[in-house]
Amino acid sequence: MCGIIGYIGKKEAQPILMEGLKRMEYRGYDSAGLAIIAQERGVFSLKKSGKLQNLSQELKAHVVQGTAGIGHIRWATHGVPNDINAHPHSDCKEEIFIIHNGIIENFSQLKQKLQKDKHQFVTATDTEVLAHLIESYYEKDTLLEDAVSQALKEVVGTYGIAVLSSREPQKIVAARLGSPLIVGIIAQGEYMVASDVTAILPQTREVVYLEEGEIVTVTRAGYSIKTLNNQAIDRKTSRVDWDAEQAEKKGFAHFMLKEIMEQPEVVQNGLRGRLVAEDGIAHLGGFNEQAKQWRKINRIILVACGTAAYAAQIGSYMIEEYAGVATVVEIGSEFRYRKPVLNDKTAVVIVSQSGETADSIAALREAKRHGVLTFSIVNVVGSTIAREVDSGMYIHAGPEIAVASTKAFMGMLNMLALFTLALGRQRHLSLVTGQRIAKELLALPEKIQQILEQNDQIKALAQKYFKYDHAFYLGRKYNFGTALEGALKLKEISYAHAEGYPAGDLKHGPLALIDERFFLLFIAPQDSVYEKNISNIQEVKARRGKVIALTTIGNKEIADLADDVLFIPKTLEMLTPMLAIVPLQLLAYHVAVLRQCDVDQPRNLAKSVTVE
Ligand code: AGP
Secondary structure (H helix, E strand, O other): OOEEEEEEOOOOHHHHHHHHHHHOHHHOOOEEEEEEEEHHHEEEEEEEEOOHHHHHHHHOOOOOOOOEEEEEEEOOOOOOOOOOOOOOEEOOOOOEEEEEEOOEOOHHHHHHHHHHOOOOOOOOOOHHHHHHHHHHHOOOOOOHHHHHHHHHOOOOEOEEEEEEEOOOOOOEEEEEEEOOOEEEEEEOOEEEEEOOHHHOOOOOOEEEEOOOOEEEEEEOOEEEEEEOOOOEEOOOOEEOOOOHHHHOOOOOOOHHHHHHHOHHHHHHHHHOOOEEHHHOEEOOHHHHHOHHHHHHOOEEEEEEOHHHHHHHHHHHHHHHHHHOOEEEEEEHHHHOOOOOOOOOOEEEEEEEOOOOOHHHHHHHHHHHHOOOEEEEEEOOOOOHHHHHOOEEEEOOOOOOOOOOOOHHHHHHHHHHHHHHHHHHHOOOOOHHHHHHHHHHHHHHHHHHHHHHOOHHHHHHHHHHHOOOOEEEEEEOOHHHHHHHHHHHHHHHHHOOEEEEEEHHHHHHOHHHHOOOOEEEEEEOOOOOOHHHHHHHHHHHHOOOOEEEEEEEOOOOHHHHHOOEEEEEOOOOHHHHHHHHHHHHHHHHHHHHHHOOOOOOOOOOOOOOOOOO
C-alpha cells in the first residue's frame, strides 16, 4: 500500500509534495520519489530507497524549481525496495512519469507484449509496465488523458495513479480502481491529487472523491472527471472536518500513545447525536434507511481483517445476546474465496478502519454480487467501503496514524454496541435493557480515563515483562476477542510472540507449551465466566507460568493467585472489552518502547493493506 500525491498551481511544488508525503508515511515507508515539471529543464525526477528523510537529504543537492509535480511513498509489492524500483517510473523516452498505489495483476503478460514491441524495461515493478503501456498509446497528437484511459482498459488489478508528461507540462492525470484517490481544490488554478486527506490538509479541506474506474485531468484551468469510456462526471465537493493538527502527535512520543489517550473522546464522539438514552435506542441514519430490510434479516456475517476482525468477534456476541440475530465473523481474505451461503435474509457487515483494505473490499463486492444487504462500520470518511455499501456508520475516531490500531478498535466496539442497540430495539430488546446499555455506554469515557491514569503503573509492569519473548493472552466469552486483540498489539509492535487464545481451550494442547519462558495474561473481570478463569489460572500456576491477571477493581482474591494484577472499573459484561483493552494497549506500547521497536511504523507492516 503506498501514498501518492500531485500538485499543480502557482507555488513551488517540491515543499508541498514533501509535506504531503511526510503525512502519508504511515501508508508505507520503504522508498520514496518525486517528479517535478521544471520549466526550462523538462521533468526533474529523484527517488530514494528507505525512509522519506533519505529523499529529503538527497534533494538538498539539487535546486528544483517547478509549480507542478507528483510524489510517491512506497510499501513494496513487486520489486524489492531500492532506488531503481522506487516511483515515479518512466517510459522509454522518459517523457511520461507515473506513480502508482495498487497491483497490476496482469503485468507479466503486458510486459511480454510490450517487450515484443521493443519497449526497454529497467525495473522489476508492475508500475513501470503502466508507463510503457501509456507510451504505446501516446501518439504525437494524442492527449495524455486519452493515452492513460486506453492503457488502463488493458489493466487487470488495482491502481491509484498520477501521471505527468514533459510533452504536456501543464497537466496531471490521475485515475483510480481499487485504491483511493481524491482531488483537493486549493484555489482557482491550484489543485492537488492524493491517496488520502491527511496529505492535503495543510493546503485545503475542500475535496472531491474519485469513484472506481474514474480518471481526472487537472490543469490550472480546473479539473474534469470522466469514466474510462469518456463519460463526463459532475461530482460535488466535500469538506474535510479533520484539523491538520489532529493528525499530529500533540506532544506525545508516538502517534500510538496519543491515539490510546484519545479513546475517551472517541467514545464520546461516536455516541454524540446517536444515542437516545432515555429511550434506550441508537439513532443510526444509515441503519434507519434500511430499517425494513433489517427486520427481515435472520443472519449477519461480520467481515473484517486483523484488529477489525477481533472487534467483530466481540460484536458478534453482543448482537446474538442482545438482538437475538445469528451472527458469525469471517476474515475478509477467507470470505472472498470460499463459497459463502448467502440469501435475502442474510446481511453482510464490513468492519474496517481505513475502508480500503483490499480483502474486505473484495468480500463486500462478493456479497453485493449475491444481492445481500450490506452495511459498514468504517473510520475514514469517503473511503471505498463506506461508499460501496448500501449504508453504514462512521466511527468518527479521527485520523489513526499509528499502524497498530487502538482508538479505531475502541470506536468499532462503540459502533457495534450502538448497532446492537438499534437492531435489538427493533426486536425483543426491552426499554429497560436498552436504557441500561445506554447508561453504561455514556459512563465509559470516564472509566477509560480512570484506566489511562494507571499509565505509570502499567509502564512499571512492562519493565518487569518486556524481556519475555513468549506470551499467551487468555479470555472467555466477550473477552476472547479482547485476548486476540491484546496479543496482536504486543506482537505487531514489540515482535514478541504473543498468542490470543480462548482460556477454556488452553488445556486442549497449548498448555504443553507453558514454562518459565512464558507470561500469561488472563482477562478475568468479575463476570459470568470469572470462576472458570480462576481455575484456568490455577492450571497455569502449577506449570510455573508467570500470570498477569486483569480483573475488576476491588477483587482481592485474585491477587493471591496471580504474579501481577491489572484493574478495570466495573461495567456491563458486553462492554468490558472496551475497558479491558486499554491496559493491554498501554502494556504493548511500553514493552515496544523498552524493546526499542519502531512503535508507529512496525517492520513489514503498513497502515492500510490495500493489496492482497
Ligand atoms: C491492526 O493493529 C493492524 N494494523 C491490522 O491488523 C489492521 O487492523 C487490518 O489490516 C485491518 O485494517 P482495516 O481496519 O483498515 O480494514
